[in-house]
Amino acid sequence: MVSEPMPEVIFTGPAGRIEGRYHPAKEKGAPIAIVLHPHPQFGGTMNNQIVYSLYYTYVNRGFSVLRFNFRGVGRSQGAFDHGQGELSDAAAALDWAQSVNPEARTCWIAGVSFGAWIGMQLLMRRPEIEGFLSIAAMANRYDFSFLAPCPSSGLFVHGSQDRVAPLREVVSVIEKVKTQKGIQIEHAVIDGANHFFEGKLEELMTAVDGYLDKRLGAVQEDAA
Template identity: 85%
Template sequence: MPEVIFAGPAGRLEGRYQPSKKKGAPIAIVLHPHPQFGGTMNNQIVYNLYYDFVQRGFSVLRFNFRGVGRSQGAFDHGAGELSDAAAALDWAQSVNPDARSCWIAGVSFGAWIGMQLLMRRPEIEGFISIGAMANRYDFSFLAPCPSSGLFVHGSEDRVAPVKEVMAVIEKVKTQKGIQIEHAVIDGANHFFDGKIETLMEEVGLYLDRRVGPKTEEAANQPPPAVPSEEAEAAAAASALPAPAGEPEEGRGEG
């Protein structure tokens, strides 16, 4: 899981990149939760999404938004983070010039950024949006949504209630030829505490239908544990107190 540093609009961005062994393999970019509330590229859901795409033969990049970890810059309330995501896709395409397509996956704040990137980049053919905060961020730009994809929420999500994202889905699923699917993980909160395995099973079933199953070897191997230094970094980030009046997105109760 090589560490990479690439140029972003506000300075260097830190990431982890796993190239595919197949020429012309698709690209996947995975975006983490809110930088101000403990979100990093080492978030457990981000890591599991990353590894799932790796097991399906994608060239996969996850990275820290500006101001997180070793990424330069400062939090920019979404505008700068969208530019970071665009730079990440540009970098991934530069090292994979033969890539035939791209997917975007995001968690919470990262889902909002990912869907905005989707609207700007026609080569993105699919998406996974986990815990999209439709009650907090404006998703009206998805009218209509240009690509098929999956929204996943927890039934007990109090940070971003299911009914809010359902309202978004009802508005954007009318585009001809585009299919927006929605899955609800019973008993899961915003952070999918104790439910990440169930979450990834749901995501896996969807990706099986869209891009094909994992290799037999990969299907029989669970994702490796987050390397110890990354786990420590994630724990340190998630232990930071949330600013007053804001939900904690990195870890904690939904």
């Protein structure tokens, strides 16, 4: 029996109710992906275009996928907490996704801007996270030195015209990140893209899909 997508979900976070969208995988034991949205105080929500695109990229690869609103955004309770509370929200989201997917052995995390910073902190705390996507990570504004060493391989993607987190500063931070043996951090630059990848979403997703194809294998198109 094919389970229908369960689009709207509400689960309990540390600051109260958290609103999310969830798409269960058809296969039992499929991996989990959690997608984290940009800064709540600058209009970031789980319906951000990049978040939405990342969500469906994982859906199409057979993952059970969750995106959600951090505290104080949309119908999620609580108030903005400068990262500490949002990290707790992300941990609660992963806990919830694991509770409905007890057979899942691995997880991927994807974050956009502020969400990339939260995602990388979650990665350090949860050994089951085996891959990450960090889009427009604000490594110039947030300290990423906690990645010492970074426990999982993943991809950072930036726009060459990002004025919020200038490429030069971000690359210098990423290059200082220590890695464990066998762990590879890659970065891709989208030419002409700004912090929000306006008009460059297709190029961004091409880079993301190319990386995921390499790590996970190409998506099999349904013959049906």
